[in-house]
Each structure stands twice: as structure tokens, then as C-alpha cells.
Amino acid sequence: MQNTNSGLVHFKSGFKNFKRWETVLAFILLFEFTIFSLASDKFTFSRMLLSINDIISILIISLFVTFVMVTGGIDIQAGSIVGLTSIIIGVAWQDAGMNIWGAVIVAVIVAALCGALSGFFVSYCGVQPMVVTLGGSFLYAGIALLISRASATESYKGISGFPESFTKISSFKLFDVIPNQLIIFLVLIVICYFLLHKTKYGRRVFLVGVNQRAAEFSGINSRLITLSTYVLSGIGASIAGIVLTAYLGTAKSDLGITFTLPIITAVVLGGTLSTGGKGSIMGTALAALVIGILRFGLPLSFGISTQYLDIPVGILLLTVIIGRSLAGNPRASMLFNKFFSKQKEAN
Amino acid sequence: MITLKKIFKMREISSLLFLIILFGGVGLVNPSFLSATSLVNCLNDSVVFTLLACGIAFAIFTGEIDVSIGATLGLSAAVASTLLRNGSSWVTALIVAILIGTIIGLFNGWGVAYLGIPSLIFTLGTNGIVRGFIYVYTHGAWVENLPAWFTNLSHAKLIGNLTIYIAIVLVFVIFCNIILTRTRKGRYFIAVGDNASGATLVGIPTVKTKILAYVICGILAAIAGIVYSSRIGFITPTAGSGYEMRAIAACVLGGISLSGGLGSLAGATIGAIIMSSVGRILVFLGFSSDYDNTITGVLLITIVVVDALAQNRTATKNHRQRLIARTAMAAPKKGDEK
Numbered sequence: 001m002q003n004t005n006s007g008l009v010h011f012k013s014g015f016k017n018f019k020r021w022e023t024v025l026a027f028i029l030l031f032e033f034t035i036f037s038l039a040s041d042k043f044t045f046s047r048m049l050l051s052i053n054d055i056i057s058i059l060i061i062s063l064f065v066t067f068v069m070v071t072g073g074i075d076i077q078a079g080s081i082v083g084l085t086s087i088i089i090g091v092a093w094q095d096a097g098m099n100i101w102g103a104v105i106v107a108v109i110v111a112a113l114c115g116a117l118s119g120f121f122v123s124y125c126g127v128q129p130m131v132v133t134l135g136g137s138f139l140y141a142g143i144a145l146l147i148s149r150a151s152a153t154e155s156y157k158g159i160s161g162f163p164e165s166f167t168k169i170s171s172f173k174l175f176d177v178i179p180n181q182l183i184i185f186l187v188l189i190v191i192c193y194f195l196l197h198k199t200k201y202g203r204r205v206f207l208v209g210v211n212q213r214a215a216e217f218s219g220i221n222s223r224l225i226t227l228s229t230y231v232l233s234g235i236g237a238s239i240a241g242i243v244l245t246a247y248l249g250t251a252k253s254d255l256g257i258t259f260t261l262p263i264i265t266a267v268v269l270g271g272t273l274s275t276g277g278k279g280s281i282m283g284t285a286l287a288a289l290v291i292g293i294l295r296f297g298l299p300l301s302f303g304i305s306t307q308y309l310d311i312p313v314g315i316l317l318l319t320v321i322i323g324r325s326l327a328g329n330p331r332a333s334m335l336f337n338k339f340f341s342k343q344k345e346a347n
Numbered sequence: 348m349i350t351l352k353k354i355f356k357m358r359e360i361s362s363l364l365f366l367i368i369l370f371g372g373v374g375l376v377n378p379s380f381l382s383a384t385s386l387v388n389c390l391n392d393s394v395v396f397t398l399l400a401c402g403i404a405f406a407i408f409t410g411e412i413d414v415s416i417g418a419t420l421g422l423s424a425a426v427a428s429t430l431l432r433n434g435s436s437w438v439t440a441l442i443v444a445i446l447i448g449t450i451i452g453l454f455n456g457w458g459v460a461y462l463g464i465p466s467l468i469f470t471l472g473t474n475g476i477v478r479g480f481i482y483v484y485t486h487g488a489w490v491e492n493l494p495a496w497f498t499n500l501s502h503a504k505l506i507g508n509l510t511i512y513i514a515i516v517l518v519f520v521i522f523c524n525i526i527l528t529r530t531r532k533g534r535y536f537i538a539v540g541d542n543a544s545g546a547t548l549v550g551i552p553t554v555k556t557k558i559l560a561y562v563i564c565g566i567l568a569a570i571a572g573i574v575y576s577s578r579i580g581f582i583t584p585t586a587g588s589g590y591e592m593r594a595i596a597a598c599v600l601g602g603i604s605l606s607g608g609l610g611s612l613a614g615a616t617i618g619a620i621i622m623s624s625v626g627r628i629l630v631f632l633g634f635s636s637d638y639d640n641t642i643t644g645v646l647l648i649t650i651v652v653v654d655a656l657a658q659n660r661t662a663t664k665n666h667r668q669r670l671i672a673r674t675a676m677a678a679p680k681k682g683d684e685k
Binding site: 074076078095121125126127128130131132133135136137138139140141142143145146149261265268274283305308309310311312313314315317318321322325326 | 413458462463464465467468469471472473474475476478479480482483487554582584592595596599605608635638639641642643644645647648651652654655656658659
């Protein structure tokens with residue numbers, strides 16, 4: 001009796017651990033790895049490292065968008081800031097004759113300003129974040145297009161011929177194996193993790209998401225905090241833009257237009273509440289990897305055309321959120337508890 | 348006087364004024380823009396966005412959002428055009444399109460209203476799945492060679508330069524607007540969006556209303572798909588992607604609040620007209636169409652920020668008045684002592 005009871009308790013605490021969303025995501029990730037590598041021997045780690053460029057932008061941006069969504073906002077302009085960064089680097093370097101690193105710094109500053117502008121409208125004018133960033137996505141994509149028209153190079157070709165020191169951002173490999181992008185991603189995870197979970201700033205971000213009024217009463221400048229999250233997401237998008245431009249070797253204004261939905265999917269799948277107040281960097285990073293590996297493994301191991309990949313990603317998103325909403329449902333958890341108490345009685 | 352005040356309080360009036368000022372301003376620069384033909388053409392061009400915006404307006408009225416309408420438009424356009432190309436009658440194509448819209452709408456409604464999942468996230472998932480289905484259905488190829496009568500239908504005129512499509516759509520919008528504002532069931536949509544728990548308390552079937560809103564949204568997007576294929580003449584697998592954002596933008600321009608419970612279909616139509624005339628206006632002003640996105644973004648941000656600031660001001664004013672009233676009540680009046 002004693003034994004079975006302790007076993008049950010152990011199982012229950014194990015289940016509590018399992019309930020942690022990051023653990024579930026890690027299991028999904030492991031599951032994907034097993035399935036894909038069983039299905040085909042083409043699915044190898046080294047091959048995956050090679051194709052990291054397809055997903056690196058989404059991996060990077062979703063980390064930073066997590067900040068915005070933790071405060072209860074949403075950012076759908078990040079995708080268009082990627083293109084803006086890219087074209088600014090190109091034009092500043094080629095047409096304005098700037099040093100490539102100077103151009104990169106200008107691009108990051110402009111991206112941060114774009115984020116600040118949207119953040120200002122959200123926090124100080126009280127406009128819904130969805131609307132502002134929707135307008136921002138039009139505006140910044142439009143500005144990127146206009147800048148590309150100002151260049152001597154025709155915009156559909158894109159600006160290319162960057163110096164090697166710049167393209168090395170994406171071609172450099174540590175020990176000839178680990179691509180630099182992965183290192184950047186890992187470093188950014190660490191930075192974001194500490195910023196959101198270990199600093200005063202991060203705790204303020206959470207408090208603004210849980211209850212803005214309470215945050216305001218406890219002396220937090222909640223408006224400034226909200227604004228700063230949009231600046232962060234702008235900077236994140238610009239980093240993604242730099243990495244992507246360096247990888248492609250061309251600066252184009254329409255990079256990243258299609259990123260919006262995958263980014264939001266990654267953040268939400270990572271366990272961030274869209275109403276704010278809950279979320280984690282590790283969850284987002286794992287979820288982005290889950291999506292990335294799904295998009296990478298399905299064509300490789302099962303020969304599914306890349307055009308169809310929206311379906312499994314969509315189904316994954318829907319299954320997960322339906323499952324979580326059922327798990328959070330008091331009726332469902334009551335049934336669950338009943339089931340376990342019956343088991344206990346039987347014992 | 349009271350009616351005049353009432354009219355100015357209506358949010359779509361500010362959008363209408365904005366439309367008039369915008370068109371008037373363009374007319375000052377280039378008077379040929381204000382000719383009847385050009386104005387009617389603006390109206391004709393807005394038909395797809397009017398349908399989409401009015402559809403999504405129903406979802407927004409109830410306080411939700413639907414970002415799957417672009418994919419719905421694409422799927423219905425691909426399926427209906429394939430049917431028409433293979434010799435089906437327009438009735439079959441229309442029924443199939445409506446069926447597609449209904450199924451997608453029911454699915455969205457089930458997830459959002461019944462399961463209570465945040466609408467943006469749920470419809471985002473639907474968007475991916477439906478978009479994928481377009482590729483599965485068309486194998487990534489374009490649907491071309493639509494029958495001539497079908498593509499000619501988009502040029503068919505009713506009176507003067509007014510196409511049959513926009514005439515039907517406008518009549519439909521007016522009809523729906525009357526239902527929304529004048530009938531008991533129609534007002535449910537706004538009531539649910541304004542205060543969902545309050546609506547439940549007074550006996551409004553909140554879940555059913557939300558599901559119905561999504562079904563209407565899906566059906567209108569599907570019909571927009573048919574109109575789209577008739578106007579464009581070929582369907583790519585990416586048809587309609589990004590249209591959901593433009594439709595939401597049209598609603599916002601038309602004075603519909605994204606938090607629900609505020610706005611009208613007339614506003615959505617005005618927003619759609621502004622949205623779809625941006626390109627034409629640029630041509631008349633002598634700019635290249637490169638400015639399209641920039642202008643759209645600036646318009647959208649300006650109108651929402653101005654609107655939000657105005658609302659904040661009235662809110663603080665009301666708050667102050669309430670406070671004054673309260674202190675006046677609390678202070679003992681001189682007459683009371685006697």
C-alpha cells in the first residue's frame with residue numbers, strides 16, 4: 001500500500017513536471033527527430049546545420065517578439081523590418097559609399113527607431129497594438145521599396161557583391177561544422193533568457209503583461225516598458241535581416257514579408273499567452289525549432305513538397321492550442337482528477 | 348439639432364469626411380480624378396475588398412478577428428474557377444464556394460467561440476491549413492483559361508459605368524446594414540462584441556452569434572473569391588495572401604473598433620473604397636505605384652492614432668465630469684439645512 005502510494009505521488013509529481021510546457025516541447029522535438037531519422041537516413045544533423053538559413057530569421061525574431069507578447073501586445077511588423085534592414089545595408093554600402101559595418105549600424109538604428117515609433121503609438125497613444133503594427137508592416141515595407149528604388153541597382157535584382165568580412169557572418173563555421181548562425185542564435189537565447197527571466201527589467205515586462213494598472217501603481221513606467229519591447233523586437237528583426245542578407249549575399253527590400261505568421265506561430269506554440277503575462281524564452285526557442293525541423297524534415301524524409309508545409313504547421317498549431325485549452329478547462333481537469341482518485345481508491 | 352449631433356457622433360461619418368477630403372484634395376491637384384467615370388471606377392475596383400471587409404466586420408463586431416479570409420478567398424477562387432473551366436454552371440460554382448466558406452467559418456467559429464481559443468491564433472492556424480489545401484488542390488499550378496463569359500461578367504455594366512458586381516454588393520451591404528441595426532437578432536453581433544458576459548446575462552446566445560459571424564465572414568470571403576477570379580482571370584496559389592490584413596485595415600479606416608461592439612458595414616465599405624483607391628489616387632497624383640504600401644501605412648496609422656487620441660480626450664472629459672458631479676452630490680447643499 002505504502003509503496004503504491006508513493007509510486008502514485010511520484011507519478012503525479014512527474015506529471016507536474018510534464019505539465020511544464022517546455023518539457024512537452026522538448027518531447028515533441030525528440031519525437032520529430034526519431035520519426036524523421038527512422039524514416040530516412042538522409043535526415044542527418046550535419047545536413048540540418050546546412051539548411052539552418054531557411055529558419056534562422058524566424059528563430060531569431062520570435063525570441064524578441066516574445067517580449068512584446070508577454071506585455072500583452074502583438075508585433076506583425078517584424079517581417080517587414082527584415083526587408084528594410086536588408087535594403088538599408090545595401091543602399092548605404094553601395095550607393096552612399098559607407099563602410100559596411102557603418103551601414104549595419106545605421107540599419108540597426110533605423111530598425112530600433114521603427115520599433116520605437118510603433119511602440120510609441122501603442123503605449124502613449126493607446127492604439128491597439130495589432131492595428132499599429134499592421135500599419136507599420138505596410139509602412140516599413142513601403143519605405144523599404146522606396147529606398148530600393150533610390151538605389152542605382154534595379155530592385156528586383158537586389159544589391160550584391162558585399163565584402164567577404166560581411167558575408168562571413170553567415171558563412172563562418174566554428175570547427176568547420178557549427179555554422180555561425182547557430183552560435184548567434186544560442187548567444188541571443190542566452191541574452192534574451194537573462195533579460196526576460198533574470199533581470200529587473202524582465203520582471204517589469206511580466207508585471208505590465210499581468211496587470212498594467214498594478215504595474216503603474218507600483219511605480220513602474222509601464223508605458224516606457226511597453227515601448228521598449230517594440231524597440232527590442234525591431235532590433236531582433238534587424239539582426240535577422242543582417243544574418244539573412246549576409247547569407248544570401250544580396251540586399252532586397254522584400255525579404256521577410258512571409259515571416260509574420262511563422263513568427264506568431266512560434267511564439268504562441270512556445271507557451272506565451274497572447275493576452276500577456278505569461279511566456280518564456282526557452283519555450284519560444286524550442287517551439288521555433290519544432291516548427292523549423294518540421295519544415296525541414298517533412299520534405300527530406302517523407303518527400304512532401306515544400307508547398308504543402310503550411311498544412312502540418314497549421315495542424316500542429318491548432319492541435320496544440322486546442323489541447324492546451326482543453327487541459328486548462330476546469331471540466332477536463334476535474335474528469336482527470338476523478339479518474340486518479342478512483343485509481344487511488346482501487347489501490 | 349439633436350439629429351445633427353447624432354450624425355456627427357457616428358464614427359463612419361468621420362471616415363466619410365476623410366474620404367471626401369481625400370478625394371477632394373486629389374481633385375484639386377488633378378481635376379480629372381473627380382469625373383464621374385473615374386469615381387465610379389474607384390467604386391468598381393473596391394468590390395473584392397468591400398466583400399472581404401464586410402465579412403470580417405461581422406467577426407470584428409463580435410470582438411474577434413479572422414485572418415484566414417485571404418486563404419478562404421484563394422481556395423474558393425481556385426475551386427470555383429476549376430469547376431467553371433470544366434464546364435459547370437455558375438450556380439454549381441457559387442454553391443460550392445459558399446459551402447467552402449461555410450465549412451471554414453464553422454471550423455473557425457467552433458475553435459474561437461466554443462473552445463474559447465484566442466481568435467487571432469486559431470484563425471492563423473486555419474489560414475495555414477487552407478493555404479496548404481490550395482496547393483494540394485492546384486498542385487501549385489495556376490488556374491487559367493477561364494471561360495470568356497465569366498471574365499466578361501466583371502466588365503458587364505448595369506447603369507452607365509457601374510458594374511453589376513458592385514451594384515449587387517452595394518444592395519447587399521445596405522440590406523445587411525439594415526438587418527444589423529434595425530432587427531433584434533442583427534443587433535446581437537454588436538451586443539456580443541460590446542460586452543460578452545452582459546450579452547449572455549440578458550439571454551443572447553453568445554456562442555451561436557460568434558459562430559454565425561464567422562460563417563458569414565467565410566461565405567463573403569468565398570464569394571469575394573469568385574469575384575476575384577472573374578476580375579483577374581487567372582488564379583495563382585498565392586491568390587489573396589495578405590488580403591486579410593488589407594481587409595482589417597479597411598475596417599479600421601471605416602471606424603470599426605477592433606475591440607468589438609462598435610462600427611457599421613457602411614464604415615467597412617467606405618474603408619474598402621479608401622483602401623482600394625490608394626493605387627488609383629497615386630496614378631492621378633503622378634506618383635509611381637511604389638508608394639502604395641507607404642501611403643496605406645501612413646493613412647492607417649494616422650487615422651487610428653487620431654481616433655485614439657480623440658477617444659482618450661472624451662474619456663478623460665467624461666471622467667472629469669463624473670467626478671465633478673460626484674463632489675457636487677457629496678457636498679451638502681445650502682437648502683438642505685433648513
